[in-house]
Every structure is written in C-alpha cells, then in structure tokens.
Amino acid sequence: MEHLQPLSYLNVDITGGFWAAAQKRNRDVTIPAVRDRFEETGRFKAFDFTWKEGADEPEPHFFWDSDVAKWIESAAYELAKAPDEALQALVERVIDRIEAHMEPDGYFNIWHTVVQPGSRFQNQDRHELYCLGHLLEAAVAYYEATGRDRFLNTMDRYVELVYRTFVEEKSAAFDVPGHEEIELALYRAWRARPRELYKELANYFIDKRGTDPKALGGWCHPLYCQNHIPVRSQREAVGHCVRACYLYSGMADYAAVNGDEEMLAACRDLFEDVTRRKMYVTGGIGSTHRGEAFTIPYDLPNASAYTETCASIALAMFANRMLVIDPDSRYADVTETEIYNGILSGLSLDGEAFFYENPLEIDLQMRKRDVSTTDAPRWPITQRQKCFWCSCCPPNLTRFIASLSGCAISVGEKDVYLHQFMPLRAETDGLTLTVETNYPVDGDVRVRVLGGAGKRLKVRLPGWCRHYTADRAHTVDRGYLTFDVPGDDCAFEIGFDLTPCFITADPRVAEDVGKVAVRRGPVVYCAEAVDTDASLALVRADTAETPRVIPDDGTYGVPTLVMKACVIAPDDDAPLYSADPAVRTTPAELPLIPYFAFANRGETDMRVWLTKA
Ligand code: FUB
Ligand code: ZN
Numbered sequence: 001m002e003h004l005q006p007l008s009y010l011n012v013d014i015t016g017g018f019w020a021a022a023q024k025r026n027r028d029v030t031i032p033a034v035r036d037r038f039e040e041t042g043r044f045k046a047f048d049f050t051w052k053e054g055a056d057e058p059e060p061h062f063f064w065d066s067d068v069a070k071w072i073e074s075a076a077y078e079l080a081k082a083p084d085e086a087l088q089a090l091v092e093r094v095i096d097r098i099e100a101h102m103e104p105d106g107y108f109n110i111w112h113t114v115v116q117p118g119s120r121f122q123n124q125d126r127h128e129l130y131c132l133g134h135l136l137e138a139a140v141a142y143y144e145a146t147g148r149d150r151f152l153n154t155m156d157r158y159v160e161l162v163y164r165t166f167v168e169e170k171s172a173a174f175d176v177p178g179h180e181e182i183e184l185a186l187y188r189a190w191r192a193r194p195r196e197l198y199k200e201l202a203n204y205f206i207d208k209r210g211t212d213p214k215a216l217g218g219w220c221h222p223l224y225c226q227n228h229i230p231v232r233s234q235r236e237a238v239g240h241c242v243r244a245c246y247l248y249s250g251m252a253d254y255a256a257v258n259g260d261e262e263m264l265a266a267c268r269d270l271f272e273d274v275t276r277r278k279m280y281v282t283g284g285i286g287s288t289h290r291g292e293a294f295t296i297p298y299d300l301p302n303a304s305a306y307t308e309t310c311a312s313i314a315l316a317m318f319a320n321r322m323l324v325i326d327p328d329s330r331y332a333d334v335t336e337t338e339i340y341n342g343i344l345s346g347l348s349l350d351g352e353a354f355f356y357e358n359p360l361e362i363d364l365q366m367r368k369r370d371v372s373t374t375d376a377p378r379w380p381i382t383q384r385q386k387c388f389w390c391s392c393c394p395p396n397l398t399r400f401i402a403s404l405s406g407c408a409i410s411v412g413e414k415d416v417y418l419h420q421f422m423p424l425r426a427e428t429d430g431l432t433l434t435v436e437t438n439y440p441v442d443g444d445v446r447v448r449v450l451g452g453a454g455k456r457l458k459v460r461l462p463g464w465c466r467h468y469t470a471d472r473a474h475t476v477d478r479g480y481l482t483f484d485v486p487g488d489d490c491a492f493e494i495g496f497d498l499t500p501c502f503i504t505a506d507p508r509v510a511e512d513v514g515k516v517a518v519r520r521g522p523v524v525y526c527a528e529a530v531d532t533d534a535s536l537a538l539v540r541a542d543t544a545e546t547p548r549v550i551p552d553d554g555t556y557g558v559p560t561l562v563m564k565a566c567v568i569a570p571d572d573d574a575p576l577y578s579a580d581p582a583v584r585t586t587p588a589e590l591p592l593i594p595y596f597a598f599a600n601r602g603e604t605d606m607r608v609w610l611t612k613a
Contacts, residue, residue, distance in 0.1 A: 001259055004324045004417065007426055009406035010080055010144065016423040017438060018557045019404060022344075026401040027081075029351035031074050034394045035090070037387035043067050047097035051114045062111035063127040063392075066181075068094060069134035070395030073141045077402035080145035091142065095151045098135070106157035108135070121165060124174035125216045125225075129205075132158055133181035140185075140192045141399075152193065159186070163201050176209045178216050178225050180243050183250030184317070187257055199257060206231055206254050209247070224291050232262050235269045237278055237294050241286040241306075242392075244294065245274075245314030252321035264325055271322055273297075274315065275334055281503065281517050281608065282524050282595055283334065283342035284358050285311045289378060298508040302361035302609055304379060309346030309355060309393035312338045313400050320407045323419065327412070329479020332419035333463040335407055339420070340440065340522045344596035346397050349555070353384035354394045355599070360526075360608040362599070363537070382603045409433065417458045417480065421445050431455070440521045440558055443468075443496030452485040459483070459494055464519060467497035496521065500547040500561055505609075515609040516541050518592055520549070523558055525592035529605035532590055534567040536605050539590055540613035541565055547592065561592040566613055 014020045038044055042058035047068065051057055072094060075087050102108045109128050112119050121128060136159065139151040162182075165172050177183075186202035189195070210230040213222040222228040224239040226247050237244055248270050255263040277297035279285050284307025287295040292306055316338040323331040345358045357380035370376035387394065408420040411428055421439040425432070432450040439445060443465075449457055458480035461468060471493040474483045483492055500520040505512035518525040518541075525547075529536055542564040550560045566585040574581065590610075598606045 001255070001261060001264065001325055002327060002412065003256060004327055004410040004412045004415075006320065006324055006406060006410040007408070007428055008144070009077060009403040011428055012405035012408055012424055012426040013081075014405050014422050014424050015434075018440065019422045021557060022401055023404065025351040026074075026398055027078050030347065030394075031071070031078065031398050031402070033352045033386065034071055034074075034398055037391070037394070038068060038071060041387060041391075044094065046110050046114075047094055047101070049097075049101045049110065049114050051110075060110045060115060061390075062109075062115075063131055065108075065110055065131035066127070066134035067391055067395055069131070069138040070392075070399050072138040073134075074395060074398035074402045076138065076141035076145040077399065079142075088146070095142075095154065098151070099154050102154060102157065106159075106161035108132075108158050121172035121174070123217070124176075124178035124214075125220055127179050129162065129177035129182040130179040132162065133177075133183070133185035136182070136185040136189055140189050141403075144192055149193075152189070156195070159189075159197065159201065163197055167201065167204050174214075175212055176205050176227060178220070179240075180226070180247040180250060184246060184253055187250065187253035190257070202250065203254060203258065206247075206250055210234070219291075224293065232266050234266055235273065237270055237274045239294065240292050241294055241311035242292065242308060242314045245285070245311065245318045248274075248318045249314065249321050252318060252325060256321070256325045267318075267322060268326065271318065271331070274318075275330075279315070279334075280305060280307060280342070280360055281337075281505070281519075282307070282345065282358065282360060283312050283315065283337040284360070285315055285342075289357070298506060298510070300505075300509050301511050302607075303359055303363055303366065304377065305357070305359045305361075306380070307342060307358040307360075309343060309358060310396045312342035312346070312358070313396050316343065316400070316407070323417075324410060327410075327417065327458075327478060327480075329419075329460045330463060332407075332460050333479075336420060336462065336522045337524075339404065339407075341524045341595050343397070343400065345598065346393055347596075348384045349597055349600045353386050354388070354391075354397065355381070355384050356388055356390070356393050357381070359606075360595075362604070362606040364603065364605055383599055414454075415456045415458050416449065416452060416485075417460075418447060419460050421460075439496075440498065440523055441552065443498040443521060445494045445496070447492045447494070449485050449490050449492075451488050452490065453488045455485045457483045457485050457490075457492060459492070462496060462522065464501075464522065465496045466501070467499075469493075469495040500525075500549065502541070502543045512609050514612055516543055516612050517608050517610070518547055518561060518563060520547075520559070520561065524595045524608060525561055526595045526598050526606050526608045527563075527590055527592055527610060528598060528601070530601050531593070532588070534588060534590075536607045536610070538568040538570065539565050539588070539610060540568065540585065541590075541610040542587075542613050550591075556594050556597050558594055560594070563590045563592055563610075564588075565590045565610075 046060040139155040143152045186198045190198035286306035316335045319331040319334040359380040434448045436446040498521040502516040545564045547561040547563040565588045567588045569584040
C-alpha cells in the first residue's frame with residue numbers, strides 16, 4: 001500500500017489570497033463569535049458542573065462537551081500560529097474544569113454526571129464516546145500547538161477507562177459507539193504520541209462494529225449508525241451522514257495504520273458510493289432530514305436537501321485520509337468541491353452566522369403548498385443563524401478553516417504532492433515549497449521547490465479542468481501532473497482554464513433532468529431572485545453562450561457571472577394543458593453568485609439547477 005505523509009497545518013502556511021482572508025475572518029470574527037454564543041448558552045459554564053434541577057442555568061445537553069471541544073481545537077490551531085494570552089487562558093480554564101471534575105477512575109461527561117448521574121455507558125446513543133473523541137482531538141491539537149500535555153494526559157485517563165470497560169471487562173451496555181468519532185480521534189492521538197492503547201482501542205471499535213447489530217432504541221436502526229454489518233463488508237453508504245463519514249475516516253486510518261488492504265477496498269467502494277451516487281454537485285451529502293441520512297442512489301432533491309455542514313466536513317476528512325493511502329486526484333477533487341461549496345456555504349459572509357442545512361434551492365412560494373394541513377413537510381431554514389440548539393456545525397467550521405492548510409500537501413518517499421491551490425509556504429525535511437497563485441480568481445499556479453533535486457512534483461489536475469498548460473515536460477499519473485525536479489531550485493508554471501461551464505447531472509438524478517448548473521473552476525454558482533425581476537421557475541438557461549465573468553468587487557473573493565437566459569411570460573388566458581402551447585419568452589441576463597454566498601442578502605428564492613432553454 002502506497003503511503004503518503006500529509007503535511008500538517010503546522011508545516012504549511014497560507015500566505016495570501018482567498019483562504020488567507022477566510023482564515024483571518026475565522027480568527028478575528030468566527031472563533032470569537034462561537035465562543036460568545038457558547039458562553040451565552042451556558043456551554044462553557046456547564047464545565048463547572050454546577051447544574052442541578054431547578055438551577056438558574058441552562059440544562060446541559062448530552063453532547064455539549066463536544067461543542068466546546070471543537071472550539072478548543074480551533075483555538076489550538078490559532079495558538080500554534082500566533083500567541084494569544086486571553087485565548088490560551090480560556091482554554092486552560094476549561095482544562096482546569098475537566099481535570100477538577102474528572103471522576104477518580106477517569107470518567108468525564110457533563111450530562112451523564114450532572115443531569116443523569118448513574119447512567120454511564122448505558123445508552124449507545126448518548127454520545128459519551130463521541131464527546132471523548134472530540135475532547136481527545138482537542139487535546140491532541142492543543143498538545144501539538146503548544147507542547148503542553150496536561151490536557152492530553154488527562155484525556156488519557158478517560159481513554160484507559162474506556163479500554164478497560166469496553167475491551168477488557170465488556171461491562172458497558174453496548175459494544176460500539178452510537179456516534180462514531182472516537183475511532184479517528186484515537187488514531188490521531190496515536191500519531192501524535194504513539195501509545196499502543198490508542199491504536200488497539202480504535203482497531204477494536206472498528207472491528208467490532210456490525211458484529212452484533214442491535215437497534216439503539218427509539219427510531220434508531222442499526223443502519224442509522226452503520227452497525228448493521230461488519231465494516232469490511234460495508235459497500236453502500238447508509239444512515240446518518242456525519243456518523244458514516246467519521247466512521248469511514250476511521251476506517252481509512254485503520255487501513256493506513258494497519259496496512260489492511262481489505263479495509264482499503266471497503267473504503268474505496270464506500271467513497272465511490274457516496275461521491276458517484278449520493279453527493280450533490282456542491283459536495284453536500286444527506287438527502288433527507290429524517291435521520292440526517294443517506295437515502296437511495298441518485299435521490300438528490302434540491303429544495304429539501306439536508307446536506308449538513310458537518311457532513312460535508314466529514315466527507316472532506318474522509319477524502320483527505322483516502323488521499324494518503326490511495327493517491328488519486330479524485331479524493332482531492334472532492335475535498336476541493338467541499339471547501340469552495342458545501343462547507344463554505346455553512347458560513348455567512350460576515351463570519352458570524354451559520355447554516356446547518358445547505359439546500360440547493362429555495363422556493364418561498366412552494367413552502368406555502370401545505371397551508372391546509374398541520375402535517376406540512378419541513379424545509380431548511382432560509383437565513384443563517386448565530387447558534388443552534390444543536391450547534392455542532394459552527395465549531396466544526398472553525399476548526400476546519402483554521403487547519404485547512406493541512407489538506408494542501410503530502411509527501412511520499414520520492415514525491416511531493418500539491419493537492420489544493422492557494423498561496424502557501426511549506427517546509428518538510430529540508431525541502432521548501434512555495435506556491436503563488438490567485439486561484440480560484442484565476443487559474444495560474446506557480447510552484448517553486450527548493451532542496452528537491454531528484455524528487456518528483458505532483459500537481460493535481462482538477463477533475464473539472466478541460467484545458468491546462470504547463471511550462472515543463474510531465475506525465476499524468478492518477479490525476480496528477482508529474483514533473484521531475486532536476487535541481488535544488490526549480491520553478492513550475494501551470495495554468496488551469498477557468499472558463500465557466502454548464503454541467504448536467506447523471507440522468508438518474510430525477511430532480512435535475514433538463515437542468516444545468518454553472519461552475520467556474522471549483523466554484524459552483526447559483527441564481528438568487530433578489531438579482532432579477534423574473535421568477536426563477538420561469539427562467540430558462542441559454543447554454544449556447546458561456547456565462548460572462550464579472551470581476552469581484554471585494555464582496556465574494558471570486559468573480560460573479562452573468563448568464564444568458566430567456567424568461568417565459570406566463571399567460572393567464574392560456575389553458576392549463578395544451579397540445580399546442582404558444583410560449584412567449586423574453587431574453588434576459590441572469591446574474592449568478594457563488595453558491596457559498598447564497599442567503600446573504602435577505603430571504604429570497606435561490607437555485608443551483610436551472611431549467612435549460
Ligand atoms: O449528534 C451529534 C451531531 O449533531 C451530529 O453529528 C449532527 O448530525 C447533529 O445531529
Ligand atoms: Zn453539524
């Protein structure tokens with residue numbers, strides 16, 4: 001099994017462009033905003049363990065530990081980049097509370113201690129191991145960022161308890177977590193500080209899953225948490241999308257750590273099933289809110305898409321792990337689709353508000369169709385919110401954006417891979433790589449490799465790219481332009497053609513039949529009714545002409561587009577059905593904005609897929 005080493009965010013600095021701006025906004029606005037919301041809602045206070053029945057503070061939720069953990073992980077990434085005393089003091093305070101309230105045997109969980117004492121490891125769906133996973137990831141991030149090991153040492157005590165309870169004594173009421181996460185966290189901890197215990201416990205949970213399928217209770221089916229069959233036999237993505245992709249990430253780690261080809265084969269098939277049959281053009285996954293889940297192949301409804309922000313993040317995590325064990329550009333393509341579309345749409349342009357669900361269509365009129373019944377379908381909200389009752393997505397976004405540079409580069413024995421294009425500087429083992437680019441404003445990428453004589457530079461050829469240029473001889477290998485690096489100071493110039501294009505969906509996606517979407521490079525566009533007098537339902541896309549590119553005025557960081565269209569003039573005198581319809585149309589120019597920026601100008605109709613003329 002070919003095995004690459006991903007370069008950590010600690011070794012790769014984003015030095016400018018679209019993502020430097022996004023990271024600055026994350027640091028200056030979003031991380032503080034999430035902190036404030038979590039203060040206001042009692043999530044930080046909950047770590048004081050003062051809640052009791054009738055107390056004048058909100059009742060902790062059973063996975064609030066994980067919300068704060070993801071926030072700490074984000075803070076750790078920032079602390080690695082620049083010191084910040086106040087930020088560090090807040091993190092240290094939470095660690096103090098965790099240390100103070102950890103039970104003598106190592107158990108730590110707020111809800112199971114103050115709200116439901118005595119309920120430890122009784123209910124598979126009560127997220128204790130999920131919370132531990134996020135706390136462990138935070139502890140690893142903090143350790144790697146600051147060199148401080150108190151948090152990680154503390155969490156180790158909990159990991160040891162879990163090992164005793166689940167592996168040695170088998171005394172818990174369930175055998176594997178109801179929400180996966182601890183598996184990938186344990187492999188991550190093992191990489192940061194190799195303790196066999198981490199690896200053994202992660203391997204145990206992954207091998208055990210699906211070997212004794214039981215319903216979780218209530219409406220939770222074994223399929224919901226991928227506990228229906230052993231993981232090596234799983235070939236179809238099922239159930240809750242975040243759970244699934246966290247599991248698949250853990251499985252990919254398992255394959256890497258244990259050199260397990262059978263596990264890799266399962267991961268490959270699962271990745272194919274998700275990305276070829278169950279993924280929206282924006283990278284979103286989760287076609288139904290029921291169970292926040294995958295459904296059947298090609299079932300990709302636009303207006304009711306669930307497409308949770310966390311699910312897109314989880315799929316990018318899975319893709320990044322696959323890239324390491326099966327170096328192929330299609331994994332990095334999916335990550336790119338996510339970062340410019342399905343993940344980024346979760347965040348408002350001002351950096352303070354969030355979507356949990358990311359639909360591909362908003363039709364306000366359609367939402368009135370069930371006025372006569374109380375049994376109306378539910379639709380995704382149309383405006384981002386500052387916090388949710390279940391606010392898993394905001395701190396997932398902050399940690400993902402803060403550590404984004406970790407998915408840009410990986411190295412093999414002879415190869416240096418460039419997966420994602422952004423201005424950056426990376427250092428590893430005497431080799432320095434710098435990238436200069438305005439991508440995705442334009443497609444020119446200049447790479448300079450210092451100290452790389454005799455190596456090969458592998459630059460991803462994006463799956464969306466139809467024309468490119470390169471200034472040096474190369475071959476194409478599994479989607480990577482492969483260049484020899486002949487000396488110790490070599491520069492390479494590559495140009496990707498970013499001409500906008502119309503794309504169509506597989507004909508089995510019933511919702512998108514007869515429709516087109518518009519993409520420019522990795523960025524998917526959408527139309528918003530606020531930009532036109534026409535009803536989007538009556539707009540017909542004219543695909544004969546390539547949409548015009550309008551340079552960004554600073555609003556989005558990428559250009560907007562203008563598409564030729566015609567608009568059907570409705571005729572109230574015409575019959576509802578006609579064998580010989582007289583359709584009157586008027587030509588129009590329809591502005592398109594990047595999908596990630598929809599719903600930033602008030603509530604309005606929106607469409608990614610537009611009916612073709
Ligand atoms: O259950 C924890 C998190 O909350 C899940 O990952 C999300 O889908 C949301 O349900
Ligand atoms: Zn979420």
